[in-house]
Amino acid sequence: MTYAPTDAERIARARSDLRMGLPVILSRGGVEALVAGAETLKPARLTALAQGGAAELAITHRRAETLKVRVYDDDIARLPVPEDITPRGLRAIIDPAGDLATPLKGPFRALRGGEAGLHRAAIQLVKSARLLPAAVLRPVAAGEALARDSALTRIVIGDQVPFLSQAPALDPVISARLPMAAAEAGRLHIFRPDDGGEEHYAVEIGQPDRSLPTLTRLHSACFTGDVLGSLKCDCGPQLRGALAQMAATGSGVLLYLNQEGRGIGLANKMRAYSLQDQGFDTVEANHRLGFEDDERDFRIGAAILRKMGFAQVRLLTNNPAKVAMLEKSGVAVTERVPLKIGRNPLNESYLATKAAKSGHLL
Ligand SMILES: Nc1nc2c(ncn2[C@@H]2O[C@H](COP(=O)(O)OP(=O)(O)OP(=O)(O)O)[C@@H](O)[C@H]2O)c(=O)[nH]1
Numbered sequence: 392m393t394y395a396p397t398d399a400e401r402i403a404r405a406r407s408d409l410r411m412g413l414p415v416i417l418s419r420g421g422v423e424a425l426v427a428g429a430e431t432l433k434p435a436r437l438t439a440l441a442q443g444g445a446a447e448l449a450i451t452h453r454r455a456e457t458l459k460v461r462v463y464d465d466d467i468a469r470l471p472v473p474e475d476i477t478p479r480g481l482r483a484i485i486d487p488a489g490d491l492a493t494p495l496k497g498p499f500r501a502l503r504g505g506e507a508g509l510h511r512a513a514i515q516l517v518k519s520a521r522l523l524p525a526a527v528l529r530p531v532a533a534g535e536a537l538a539r540d541s542a543l544t545r546i547v548i549g550d551q552v553p554f555l556s557q558a559p560a561l562d563p564v565i566s567a568r569l570p571m572a573a574a575e576a577g578r579l580h581i582f583r584p585d586d587g588g589e590e591h592y593a594v595e596i597g598q599p600d601r602s603l604p605t606l607t608r609l610h611s612a613c614f615t616g617d618v619l620g621s622l623k624c625d626c627g628p629q630l631r632g633a634l635a636q637m638a639a640t641g642s643g644v645l646l647y648l649n650q651e652g653r654g655i656g657l658a659n660k661m662r663a664y665s666l667q668d669q670g671f672d673t674v675e676a677n678h679r680l681g682f683e684d685d686e687r688d689f690r691i692g693a694a695i696l697r698k699m700g701f702a703q704v705r706l707l708t709n710n711p712a713k714v715a716m717l718e719k720s721g722v723a724v725t726e727r728v729p730l731k732i733g734r735n736p737l738n739e740s741y742l743a744t745k746a747a748k749s750g751h752l753l
């Protein structure tokens with residue numbers, strides 16, 4: 392019996408460290424670096440990391456495109472961090488909020504050659520912490536001793552960060568009866584991932600027959616739409632519409648997946664909304680922030696369905712990617728049931744962009 396954290400626990404800890412502004416140490420093939428989330432890095436630590444001129448800033452190819460930075464490492468670009476960089480200067484590179492006010496950034500000279508594995512892992516880790524996808528790295532020797540002396544989290548990785556590239560295991564915590572306006576015969580189940588991430592929920596309506604395809608919805612959290620009734624999207628009406636259809640047919644299961652903002656988190660979604668107010672569409676806004684169009688992992692939904700005994704579903708969705716991901720993850724989709732509800736004058740162009748760029752069937 393040991394009390395030391397496992398690799399998975401270290402990664403969960405690293406996410407909290409990065410969110411607080413603490414650097415962590417990543418080690419890969421004998422090469423080690425201090426890694427900090429560029430968004431949360433405190434000024435004194437930025438100065439310390441930049442000292443000596445060996446620090447590098449890792450950004451995604453999406454952000455690089457906006458900044459006109461050459462991408463030499465597929466999905467990642469690396470920039471030298473000047474010794475005299477200021478928090479404001481760093482912010483201007485990583486955060487598109489000021490792009491229109493100060494359009495003439497750079498020119499930036501991207502680093503070329505060498506290894507980008509640590510940088511890629513750093514971005515993956517920072518994304519999983521729901522921060523802007525940019526990391527400051529500073530190579531270190533004797534990372535193990537530094538981690539011990541400074542009480543920093545150190546993670547040894549391979550080609551990928553272990554555990555981040557695979558869906559976490561999800562354990563059922565509790566379920567209880569939950570009468571709802573849509574259906575009195577409701578039950579809420581809580582699932583907890585083993586990677587220290589957010590819990591996800593399943594709302595079971597009636598008593599679905601597991602031997603038949605079940606009416607199912609994979610709903611991604613949308614605080615603005617689900618709770619506040621935002622008119623910018625169609626999430627609230629879709630949530631309530633799905634529950635109503637399940638109630639009308641007597642049974643069904645709705646997974647409420649805490650993947651706010653298509654997996655980028657609420658803070659970043661609001662950054663995207665702010666960019667949308669400057670004229671960018673939902674996909675362009677994600678790219679300018681450095682994210683892909685959709686950062687969700689639908690394997691989590693498939694894992695919960697399997698755990699609950701649902702092997703075949705009639706899926707309520709307009710998104711063919713969800714159907715494909717479920718099928719790939721071993722849940723048979725016998726039918727796609729369209730969910731066309733919640734259109735209004737203010738989300739017209741949002742829905743049109745989803746149809747044009749994200750393959751949604753409208
Ligand atoms: N990043 C980002 N996320 C958004 C935006 N608008 C809504 N979302 C999020 O998008 C998710 C809902 O995804 P949608 O693409 O609307 O729908 P879908 O779930 O893929 O497909 P359907 O099953 O057809 O509804 C929720 O997590 C919302 O928080 C936006 O402008 N930017």
Ligand SMILES: [Zn+2]
Nearest residue numbers: 613616624626
């Ligand atoms: Zn929404």
